[in-house]
Amino acid sequence: PVTSVALSRAYHAKDIKPRNVGSMDKNDINVGTGLVGAPACGDVMKLQIRVDDDGIISDVKFKTFGCGSAIASSSYLTELVRGMSLDEAGKVKNTAIAKELSLPPVKLHCSMLAEDAIKSAIKDYKAKRAQHTILTSAAT
Numbered sequence: 001p002v003t004s005v006a007l008s009r010a011y012h013a014k015d016i017k018p019r020n021v022g023s024m025d026k027n028d029i030n031v032g033t034g035l036v037g038a039p040a041c042g043d044v045m046k047l048q049i050r051v052d053d054d055g056i057i058s059d060v061k062f063k064t065f066g067c068g069s070a071i072a073s074s075s076y077l078t079e080l081v082r083g084m085s086l087d088e089a090g091k092v093k094n095t096a097i098a099k100e101l102s103l104p105p106v107k108l109h110c111s112m113l114a115e116d117a118i119k120s121a122i123k124d125y126k127a128k129r130a131q132h133t134i135l136t137s138a139a140t
């Protein structure tokens with residue numbers, strides 16, 4: 001239908017060139033990695049954050065094996081959360097992403113993938129830091 005074509009143009013036009021595609025060393029103690037999949041379609045998103053010692057996200061990279069909306073959502077998310085604290089980034093809602101990109105209802109789960117990915121990356125980062133603390137205190 002005409003409306004969905006118009007909508008898909010709207011969000012594709014906003015994000016023709018995905019930003020921050022790539023990856024970081026997942027073993028780096030300052031890097032958190034989120035890997036999530038969408039059961040509805042099988043698409044997969046990997047999102048990585050670099051967190052400075054002051055708790056601020058200083059860099060973000062993603063690789064998305066999925067549809068245009070998922071790529072646009074992850075690209076937009078990388079720009080959005082850079083400079084945020086972990087708490088702020090953990091509160092980003094997929095609805096904000098979907099609104100910014102004018103995603104149609106059938107593509108809402110694509111933005112959900114981005115929300116899941118940032119949450120998963122934060123969780124990984126925190127788990128890794130906790131583990132690191134245990135290991136370093138055990139070593140002394």
Ligand code: FES
Pocket residue numbers: 041042043066067068
């Ligand atoms: Fe996943 Fe669109 S259904 S690529």
Ligand code: FES
Pocket residue numbers: 038040041042043066067068069070107109110113
């Ligand atoms: Fe499944 Fe977009 S992530 S269609």
